[in-house]
Amino acid sequence: MRKSTVFRGWTHPLWTSLVVGAPVWAASLGATQVLAADPARKPNFIVILMDDLGYRDVGVYGSKEIPTPNIDRLAHEGMRFSNSYSTCPVCSPARAALLTGRYQGRYGLEWVLSPHRTTGYCQWGLDVREKTLGDLLRQEGYATAAIGKWHVGDREQFFPTNRGFDSFYGYLQAGHFFLNPDQAEKEHPSHPWFKWALSNGGLEGAKYYYDYYNAPIYRNKEAGGFQGYLTEALDNEAIQFIEKNKARPFFLYLSEAGMHTPVQAPEKYMNRFPKIADDRMRRSYAATLSAIDDGIGDIMAKLKALGLEKDTVIFFTSDNGGPSFWEPRPEILDTIKAGTPLGAGLPAGKESDLSAICELFQWRIGANGSDNHPLSFGKGILYEGGVRVPLIIKWPGVVPAGKVSEAVVSHLDIVPTCMAAAGGKLPADREYDGADLRPFFAGKTGDWTDRPLFWRVWKDRAVRQGKWKLVWSGAATPRLYDLSRDLEEKNNVAAANPAVVQQLQTAWTEWDKKNVAPLYQYEDLGRAWKMHRAD
Numbered sequence: 001m002r003k004s005t006v007f008r009g010w011t012h013p014l015w016t017s018l019v020v021g022a023p024v025w026a027a028s029l030g031a032t033q034v035l036a037a038d039p040a041r042k043p044n045f046i047v048i049l050m051d052d053l054g055y056r057d058v059g060v061y062g063s064k065e066i067p068t069p070n071i072d073r074l075a076h077e078g079m080r081f082s083n084s085y086s087t088c089p090v091c092s093p094a095r096a097a098l099l100t101g102r103y104q105g106r107y108g109l110e111w112v113l114s115p116h117r118t119t120g121y122c123q124w125g126l127d128v129r130e131k132t133l134g135d136l137l138r139q140e141g142y143a144t145a146a147i148g149k150w151h152v153g154d155r156e157q158f159f160p161t162n163r164g165f166d167s168f169y170g171y172l173q174a175g176h177f178f179l180n181p182d183q184a185e186k187e188h189p190s191h192p193w194f195k196w197a198l199s200n201g202g203l204e205g206a207k208y209y210y211d212y213y214n215a216p217i218y219r220n221k222e223a224g225g226f227q228g229y230l231t232e233a234l235d236n237e238a239i240q241f242i243e244k245n246k247a248r249p250f251f252l253y254l255s256e257a258g259m260h261t262p263v264q265a266p267e268k269y270m271n272r273f274p275k276i277a278d279d280r281m282r283r284s285y286a287a288t289l290s291a292i293d294d295g296i297g298d299i300m301a302k303l304k305a306l307g308l309e310k311d312t313v314i315f316f317t318s319d320n321g322g323p324s325f326w327e328p329r330p331e332i333l334d335t336i337k338a339g340t341p342l343g344a345g346l347p348a349g350k351e352s353d354l355s356a357i358c359e360l361f362q363w364r365i366g367a368n369g370s371d372n373h374p375l376s377f378g379k380g381i382l383y384e385g386g387v388r389v390p391l392i393i394k395w396p397g398v399v400p401a402g403k404v405s406e407a408v409v410s411h412l413d414i415v416p417t418c419m420a421a422a423g424g425k426l427p428a429d430r431e432y433d434g435a436d437l438r439p440f441f442a443g444k445t446g447d448w449t450d451r452p453l454f455w456r457v458w459k460d461r462a463v464r465q466g467k468w469k470l471v472w473s474g475a476a477t478p479r480l481y482d483l484s485r486d487l488e489e490k491n492n493v494a495a496a497n498p499a500v501v502q503q504l505q506t507a508w509t510e511w512d513k514k515n516v517a518p519l520y521q522y523e524d525l526g527r528a529w530k531m532h533r534a535d
Helices: 006-011 013-020 024-030 069-076 091-100 133-138 183-187 192-212 230-244 282-305 332-337 354-364 411-421 498-512
Strands: 044-050 079-085 143-149 167-171 217-219 222-224 250-256 312-318 391-394 403-410 453-457 460-465 468-473 479-482
Touching (some): 044 091, 044 282, 044 411, 069 282, 091 133, 133 143, 143 230, 332 354, 332 468, 453 498, 468 498, 479 498
Parallel strands (some): 044 250, 143 167, 143 250
Antiparallel strands (some): 079 391, 217 222, 312 391, 453 460, 460 468
């Protein structure tokens, strides 16, 4: 990363307007017409969203253990970003922001949506006043489909088919069995995560999660089940959708969620990794990712066979960082003491036993065997391991093939980029937090390394601008990191840079003024499970 300072970034009028006024930065970039719309055919869009993918678990991002030839091919034929970010380190808010192009704090979706134990439903979801990319592209004549994990609302008004998608095949909650459990598994769970759930939550807690992961698979609004391996079923649905809509522009939102607990794969995929021990699900994780990579290859082959390869834009990313088993770090205590959702209920009086604290935290967030190195921490945490995610964009004729970019980009950019490429306009009655990426691809807007990004998860807060990253929780003293020298965020340089700390905190405060209060508050209720209050 090139050398930069926070002060030069703030004084530029575009950065200033982003923080304290209307999003002139996003609007001005979006107004630059780089790629003229083809009157013969609008581009197709496929967003492949992984779930809890480790940052280093894809070949082009450094994996030596799990071959991912088809994902790697996307990068070789497109652009890979090394500074791409999710807006939240957990599922529901991150997905909401990607689908709307707006920070989730604008409409109060602050944390994971989970069904209540008694009612079986969650009271909340993605605000019905928000427009999804499905809504916007359907208005432009696109066929739209959501396949896989939804997780931004499970009630009628939140269903995908009521949120801009012509069709839906998948499930509504955070996770699902990818192999239908047999009777033995029902009576004596063998999956490591369920064993942990049983030992920490008792039979009641284990049954809640067993039912949770065995929820219906929906086709549109009809509840049912599935046969075989769910990853393969999702990929087959994607291919059928492409085939059905080959003569018109389409938008496919493919949420490949097999990396989320319980991580499962058939023997034919497990057998590809005989040398990996599975004591912490690493072998199952590798097999699952390998299966997903196969499916992505099948989708790419279908596009080529139909002559749609050059007309289709593919985004590959993850909702947040992997819930990996990271080394114990004292910074985790800031989150716990702040009383944030994942900190609530963790063992009190054991602040000195970092190993025990971190181990419990990792299992509780849904550890899946992922690898985020060299990034710090993982899912649920606002350090780089929780929010920096892979992003690959393949866009023939627009994105330079094989390039690696250090530009600071966000899931927020997907909506404005797709809408501009489709020849549409974003609604004028709300502010959008992302920007059209096409001017950047054409080299007309600088290198984007000074772009500011912000995070809020209840009392956890963070901001990145240029090389600087500031993180703080509750009343804890803010920690400042120089990412150009310290990607692992181990050296707190706040004391040596008080002016930078002040600048970043001020910018965050101004940004937060446009957010609303969270829709709901977390309630621990004395159990070690994520849950929301009843209706």
